[in-house]
Amino acid sequence: MKDLLKNGRENKKITTRELALLTKIDQALISKFENGQRIPTELQIKVLASILEIDLNTLLVAWYKQKLLNRIxxxxxxxxxxxxxxxxxxxxxxxxxxxxxxxxxxxxxxxxxxxxxxx
Missing domain, CATH: 1.10.287 (Helix Hairpins)
Structure with missing residues (x-):
């Protein structure tokens, strides 16, 4: 999931600061999402998928996988x-x-x- 987010942002040629402004998600959180240190909420995933033009289903599957790996x-x-x-x-x-x-x-x-x- 973190690679999908980082690649999506880099493909759009925007910084984490710019993405933070577009999504209204704190820049530090975006960096943590991209580094795998935090897991976004489902709402944040939907916002990021929309802004970064990442297939929502693909990103949600990656998100669920990460959540399961962290909990089980x-x-x-x-x-x-x-x-x-x-x-x-x-x-x-x-x-x-x-x-x-x-x-x-x-x-x-x-x-x-x-x-x-x-x-």
Whole structure:
């Protein structure tokens, strides 16, 4: 998500200060969003998507992913709980889809761990 926001701003050729004026979001917050130190609210995501002309669905998916990664400890039990919730909602994943998604999640977690260890 942070890369989507930063790239979107850079593609528009505007500074964080200019984006702050356009969105009425504090410049320091925008910098923190772009550095991954803070997560915007859903309303802020919608405003940023509109101003930066980023596909709202793409940005919302990235936002939800970030929120989930920050809140859930991905272990076998949490993955089972998520799978059960999906099943209760009538959303079924084939085994290969599950494996691909779990691999993607674990890869993302490893990436975040590596980034955190360099801070």
């Amino acid at each position: 400890d991905f272990n076998p039990q949490s993955i089972q709980a998520i799978t059960e919730i999906l099943n209760e909602k009538g959303i079924t994943l084939t085994q290969s889809q599950k494996e691909v998604q779990i691999a993607a999640i674990l890869s993302e977690i490893d990436t975040l761990k590596n980034k955190l260890s360099t801070l």
